[in-house]
Amino acid sequence: MFIQPWNAGHLLVHLARPNPVWTAIDNDPNVLFTVFGDYAFIPGPWRAKPDTPPADGVPTSYYAAVQFTCRATLVDDPEDKAELLRRQMAHFQPDGDHAPISVDQPPYDRMLPGIRGLRLEVTGVRAKFTYDDHKPVGHRTAVADRLTERGQGLDAPTAHQQRRRLGRIGPWKP
Structure with missing residues (x-):
């Protein structure tokens, strides 16, 4: 699966044709699309208050999560799927170091029947960023x-996100 902003208020996604999600979308095109990143578990001892035993710290998780409420439109026309892939490749490989994406040229001509596209019109957004901002x-x-x-895991990007946020959060209030 790849996701890419299409234009203001839309997301573009493509998934494999055998994906079981298609049945659900056929029944109800209102979908919830969730993305998350920079997840890391923070052990309790790391969060213990000063002058308290480390074991008294309460663990938590740091993460960023966004939920998009959307109305899905299927993209099944071969040329429309090719255009969807062109937009995604322009984002992910902007140098153009890939074969032309065409409905009648290899390698994509034989791959296009194996995917379906979704144009997701965003109707709502909810986001949560948890990084102990109150500390x-x-x-x-x-x-x-x-x-x-x-x-481990996503520790490095989570640490980067935490450091990036330090100066952008208002002064800490005791």
């Missing part, structure tokens, strides 16, 4: 450092 800057910096040291 002091020093605490959030220390957690970002520990994420960098741990280096």
Whole structure:
């Protein structure tokens, strides 16, 4: 699956034709599309308040999540699917270092029947970003450092996101 902004208020997606989601969309074109990133588990000892035992810290997770409520329109016409792929490739491979995407030229001509496209008209957006914003800057910096040291999964991008946010959040209030 690839997602790409199409224009203001729309997303473009393509999925494999055998995907079971098509039955649900045929029954109801109102869909919820969710994306998340930079997820990391933060152990309790990392969050313990000063002058308290580390074991008294309460664990949490840092993450970014966005839910789009959308109205889905199927894209099944071969030329329309090719155009959808062209837009996605222009985003993901802007240097153009790929074969032309055409309904009658290899390699995409034989692949287009295996996918279906979706044009998702966004009708609502909900987002949540959880990074201990209520904690002091020093605490959030220390957690970002520990994420960098741990280096598992999405720890590095989560630490980057935490550091990026430090100066953009208002002053901490005790």
